[in-house]
Amino acid sequence: MLKQTWGERAREEIGSIKPSWAARYGWDPQVREEEDRIDLHIRFRRTHPGGDRQDRHVLRLRYQEDFETAGRREAFVNPANPAEEGPQFWPAGVTGFRPQDNPPVICIEGTWGFHSVLHRERDGRAANLNRLLLAIQRCLNP
């Protein structure tokens, strides 16, 4: 049996996103590919206490050759222009989110910040994309 390339493994992982969760939470996963990367864009809604205000955020998870060990490189981007990224697009005051870091990181298993910065001892191969997305969903809406 032929070994999969990193790109094939990344596409397989992205393809494993559960449709029922994507539909319920409005994730609307979008993929953009370039030669050395695969970018997955996920939409999140954040409802503030009281339920009268809702923010929308777009998370870009960048897959590169080392994504299984180094993690998926995380960045929040401009919902209106996904090519634009920066700490101003990060949700504020969310447990595990560190927009003030350089670069900003998310401290949840599966991200680059978790496996390459904050918890280098944790094996990234155990990470699971559905689990990561659900964790982010719940951190945004505790």
Place this chain on the structure above:
Amino acid sequence: MAEFVVLKVITTGEDLEDRFNTKEALKVVFNRALQAVGGGANRDQFTLEYQDQPLDLDRKIEEYTEQFRWEDGTVLELVPRPEVI
């Protein structure tokens, strides 16, 4: 009340669909679904939910089938607890 009910459990791994004896405790469903995400070592990291509400694993399945009118094909979810270290 039906003696058996077919439940589907969405997990972060393989989904589960199986027939369960309604006289058994819900932990039977939980334990079986855990196998899809790596087994019992992970049991503290997950909750079993129905429509975003955590379920009491010690209650009998028939209590929930009565309370929520569960029928064959009802969907539950095995949801990871967010782990921020």
